[in-house]
Structure formats: structure tokens, C-alpha cells
Amino acid sequence: MASAPSPDDDLFDQFLSARGHDSEPTRWEESYNKKQCPDCGGLHEDDARTCSVCGWRPETRR
Template sequence: MASAPSDDEMFDQFLSERGHETEPVGWDQSYNKKQCPECGGLHDASATECSVCGWVPGR
């Protein structure tokens, strides 16, 4: 018996069918730095959170 898709899976499918990205967003790369996809702030490779806007990958 197949299980029904979860609410999150159904919502992701709804969004993706309408052209929206549903994958978690990660850091962009700019030379040897991490770049925040939200504000464009540059950080060292060890950064885990944007010190400019507070963005955290996967949220």
C-alpha cells in the first residue's frame, strides 16, 4: 500500500508546478568567499550565518 504524500510534499509540488524553487538555498560562491544569496554580503569560508542580514542556509 502506498503512503499518501505529506503536506510539505504536496505544497512543494504545488509551488514547483508554478515555477517556484522548492530546494533549500545555500551559499553562493564569490572567488574564495561565501556570498549570502539574500543580501550579497561576503564571508569567510567558515561562516555559518550571514553577519549582515542574519540569513542561515536551509531556512
């Protein structure tokens, strides 16, 4: 079950960001008016929820 982000999550994200880590959820990239998988570069239609090439899925925040 998902829960709302807590103030501790924000503090932890700041800690990671200050040390060069990406703390934002990974999302689809866009290329040629299509969704592009950030892992393998596969192109997909706008309604795609999972990469059909490598199986990647966008991260959701707690």
C-alpha cells in the same frame, strides 16, 4: 526536533515547482572562493554559518 522528509513533502514540492516557486532550501552562493549571502550579497569565509551583514542563515530541510 527535525524529521525525515515524507512522501507528502515531495508531492508538495512538486506542486510548488510546477507553479514557479522555488522548493529547494536556500543555500550559500559562491563568489571569489568565498561564501556569498543570497539576500544581501555579503562575502564570508568558508566557515561562516550566519551572514554577519544581515543575519541570514541557510535553510535546513525538515
